[in-house]
Amino acid sequence: MADVRSTLNLLRILEQLSHLVLQLQTSLPDEARSKRWLAVSLDSSEPDWREWILQLEQSAIEYRYFYDPVLKRHFLSVGSLKEFAICGENRFHAVEQEWQRWLRDIWRPSNCPLFVLPGFSFAPRHESKGWVGWPDAQLVLPQLLLMGNETSFTAVGLFEQQQPNFVLSGYWHKKPVEEQRLTVDALLEEFRNSVESKNAWERRVLHATEILKSHGDLEKVVLARLSLHATETLPSTAWKLLQKEYPDNFHFIFQHQGMTWLGASPERLLTVMGNRFYADALAGTERRGRTDKEDKAMGQALLKSRKNRQEHVAVVHYLQEKIQHICHHIQIPDLPILKKLANVQHLYTPVTAELLDGVSLADALKTLHPTPAVAGLPVSDALAYIRQEEPWARGWYAGTLGWMDSEGNGSFAVALRSGLYLHRFIAVFAGAGIMSDSLPEEEWKETEMKMLPIRRAFGIF
Numbered sequence: 001m002a003d004v005r006s007t008l009n010l011l012r013i014l015e016q017l018s019h020l021v022l023q024l025q026t027s028l029p030d031e032a033r034s035k036r037w038l039a040v041s042l043d044s045s046e047p048d049w050r051e052w053i054l055q056l057e058q059s060a061i062e063y064r065y066f067y068d069p070v071l072k073r074h075f076l077s078v079g080s081l082k083e084f085a086i087c088g089e090n091r092f093h094a095v096e097q098e099w100q101r102w103l104r105d106i107w108r109p110s111n112c113p114l115f116v117l118p119g120f121s122f123a124p125r126h127e128s129k130g131w132v133g134w135p136d137a138q139l140v141l142p143q144l145l146l147m148g149n150e151t152s153f154t155a156v157g158l159f160e161q162q163q164p165n166f167v168l169s170g171y172w173h174k175k176p177v178e179e180q181r182l183t184v185d186a187l188l189e190e191f192r193n194s195v196e197s198k199n200a201w202e203r204r205v206l207h208a209t210e211i212l213k214s215h216g217d218l219e220k221v222v223l224a225r226l227s228l229h230a231t232e233t234l235p236s237t238a239w240k241l242l243q244k245e246y247p248d249n250f251h252f253i254f255q256h257q258g259m260t261w262l263g264a265s266p267e268r269l270l271t272v273m274g275n276r277f278y279a280d281a282l283a284g285t286e287r288r289g290r291t292d293k294e295d296k297a298m299g300q301a302l303l304k305s306r307k308n309r310q311e312h313v314a315v316v317h318y319l320q321e322k323i324q325h326i327c328h329h330i331q332i333p334d335l336p337i338l339k340k341l342a343n344v345q346h347l348y349t350p351v352t353a354e355l356l357d358g359v360s361l362a363d364a365l366k367t368l369h370p371t372p373a374v375a376g377l378p379v380s381d382a383l384a385y386i387r388q389e390e391p392w393a394r395g396w397y398a399g400t401l402g403w404m405d406s407e408g409n410g411s412f413a414v415a416l417r418s419g420l421y422l423h424r425f426i427a428v429f430a431g432a433g434i435m436s437d438s439l440p441e442e443e444w445k446e447t448e449m450k451m452l453p454i455r456r457a458f459g460i461f
């Protein structure tokens with residue numbers, strides 16, 4: 001009976017919020033009457049994130065979920081009152097401005113928090129090809145927001161002032177609409193045609209090393225690949241496994257037009273909290289050892305590996321150079337440490353700083369995304385190389401997504417160790433940083449290791 005209880009739980013929360021808003025409407029201050037939306041919140045205990053996601057997956061209501069391991073906080077955004085999608089270079093600022101516009105049209109009591117979960121692709125699309133149905137950036141104003149930890153949560157309901165009844169319940173048991181199948185089928189076909197053989201991908205790596213050796217501007221390029229698998233596992237089940245195996249990663253599930261984009265990323269792009277700024281440099285990879293002794297030895301070897309250290313230092317320098325335009329009081333440790341995940345270990349350097357006055361979250365996102373860890377160095381040359389040489393569109397793989405609140409705070413992860421679920425298929429993505437001395441076979445193995453978490457979570461061995 002767990003299902004029924006949880007279904008009722010979410011609906012009951014919405015019902016309570018709906019009663020609150022009806023009460024509020026009788027005593028609204030004048031300035032509230034001209035606003036389009038009203039928001040109300042309630043605090044409660046015993047959140048059931050897992051059951052809620054399971055229930056949402058079985059409904060036709062689109063939702064977005066993000067877990068921030070630094071704050072140890074879950075964010076869930078359910079349904080959609082309004083959507084904003086945009087393509088092009090100006091996407092970060094366009095999203096921020098749209099959010100500000102929406103905020104000006106929402107009236108809420110002073111203690112009612114608000115946030116959204118925006119998502120951005122790897123790079124603005126230059127042609128219309130690839131990832132049909134997915135814009136370069138997307139923002140949704142949900143009907144219901146839930147945020148909290150394992151023991152308590154805050155629920156926020158958003159309602160049209162003119163029509164404050166909640167709209168979700170009617171959709172609860174609906175099946176996904178048929179038109180979405182066309183987009184899903186088109187994307188599946190695109191991915192089928194994008195899968196490369198081991199030989200073909202290694203040829204691409206070899207070609208990149210030749211370019212890198214030719215002493216042009218390009219120092220490093222990240223080459224990615226995808227694999228496509230039939231699966232009987234549902235995203236909510238995969239997510240549960242990922243949460244168990246990778247509790248310290250950023251977890252995300254973004255539903256869009258009947259598709260589910262999900263992952264468990266080790267890499268934070270940035271966090272902004274007031275004027276505090278945090279970012280991670282993550283580049284350089286080795287597998288985990290089979291015993292403690294082997295694992296330690298492999299970690300030490302990674303710390304000493306010339307190729308990996310070079311790759312890592314280049315990312316750190318890049319970050320340092322970039323953020324000095326938006327930050328001061330920058331603190332970066334001299335040496336990387338190891339970030340150990342269940343299947344791989346990475347070289348990792350945490351970066352902290354203070355934002356300069358007047359710098360917004362969108363400024364910071366635009367400054368840092370995409371990083372050399374997912375593009376290469378220099379970033380603009382690497383992007384040009386990827387655009388020309390990568391035979392498929394990355395879409396939202398290696399993009400960025402996270403949460404953003406009404407005060408301009410937010411935290412964004414790089415969408416790695418990720419996959420797109422399309423009606424019983426999972427497309428899995430991974431890339432590897434290619435330097436002039438990279439060995440194609442080793443890089444292939446590295447992408448296989450990086451694909452393992454998503455493949456395993458979907459029952460693919």
Ligand SMILES: C=C(O[C@H]1C=CC=C(C(=O)O)[C@@H]1O)C(=O)O
Binds near residue numbers: 283373374417429430
């Ligand atoms: C591009 C990916 O990983 C990046 C992040 C960490 C380490 C990386 C590396 O060692 O190549 C990559 O730069 C991926 O997971 O698809």
